[in-house]
Amino acid sequence: MPSPSPRARDRRQSLVERLAAIADELQAIHPPRHTATRNALRGALAAEAKRLDQAVTRLDPILRPRGLFDPSAPSTTGRIVALTMIAQQRHPLAALRPFYGAGVYALYYNGPFDAYSPISRTEQPIYVGKADPQDAEAKDAVSQGTRLHRRLNDHRKSIQKATSTLRLEDFECRFLIVQTGYQSAAEEQLIQFFQPIWNNDTKICSGMSKHGDNAETRSNKRSPWDTLHPGRQWADALAEDQKPESLIRKEIDVHFRRVPPHRTLESIVGGVIGDLAQLAPTSFTTAAGKDIPVEADFDENMPNDV
Known part of the structure; x- marks a missing residue:
């Protein structure tokens, strides 16, 4: 697989730096005094954090189950x-x-x-x-x-x-x-x-x-x-x-x-x-008769390319 271009690497690095700056800004702000305002901010940030987690998960080529089945739970x-x-x-x-x-x-x-x-x-x-x-x-x-x-x-x-x-x-x-x-x-x-x-x-x-x-x-x-x-x-x-x-x-x-x-x-x-169900069946396979597009070869034991 060809290496990412310098421009693509710069865009990724810029994205990570912007997210880091936002995280620093959030750490520095004081919680709003009013409960309703505070809860609204927390809810909005939690929703964006969920979207960010989904984006991070999508970058991993290995499928993740929704959770472990625990018979003792x-x-x-x-x-x-x-x-x-x-x-x-x-x-x-x-x-x-x-x-x-x-x-x-x-x-x-x-x-x-x-x-x-x-x-x-x-x-x-x-x-x-x-x-x-x-x-x-x-x-x-x-x-x-x-x-x-x-x-x-x-x-x-x-x-x-x-x-x-x-x-x-x-x-x-x-x-x-x-x-x-x-x-x-x-x-x-x-x-x-x-x-x-x-x-x-x-x-x-x-x-x-x-x-x-x-x-x-x-x-x-x-x-x-x-x-x-x-x-x-x-x-x-x-x-x-x-x-x-x-x-x-x-x-x-x-x-x-x-x-x-x-x-x-x-x-x-x-x-x-x-x-x-931990994962939908379509997560593992494609429709019958269709080729599976291979975007990249990867070794699950090797670190992901940043």
Whole structure:
């Protein structure tokens, strides 16, 4: 391969020197006093730093995976537990008998409420959660107590009170009783994958899992869930909504367009498999029948040419 021309070397050296000067300037500036200004600057610089890292990666002719697969990582274990939960049978929420165990669960909606029509009768949960064991050292389901059933029963009671908008018979649930300590990582993976609209993390229609507020405390406002689904006496007694119903409905609609619901189990499995990919297949090969353009020969054990 021919050596780079002096002009090309000068351009590269000039680029590195300009970046070094910018880095020195950033080191010398004082952080802005106002939090909003400081956060805005940090966000903008982080975005440019990401672009710079991508440019540096592109200069390496050897492909890089997005990360190492670590079987011992909590996120890996959480993903396995979450996927196992999805494989469980769905049960009517209204007909659950008490059972022992702690773990993770998902609620599904099958009814006619218009705002939820994109997920009605699909495999997209409207809410996911966890139930911690009553004994933090529990080694079996009996020692964990009936925490998972109690959690589902709390949701049943809340839904049952929202008689003007919801019917208990329109709800089903899945759950998985897991070994103590794994429920938190599994819940995190479920929320991250499904982004359910009733979970606090999505910041859309949260509040169903609240158990009560003091109606005499003026700073308390009605949760979005209670605004959309009135019926819990303590919530109805609050004087003000956190968000108007029109805004909640708009946010739900925007969310379903941004995060299309999973309608089938096959869609879920495909999404999980896609998340596990380290590199796209096309990163290694070209389309069948096409030559691979070779821009340079290189030895992976030799230093890169600057």
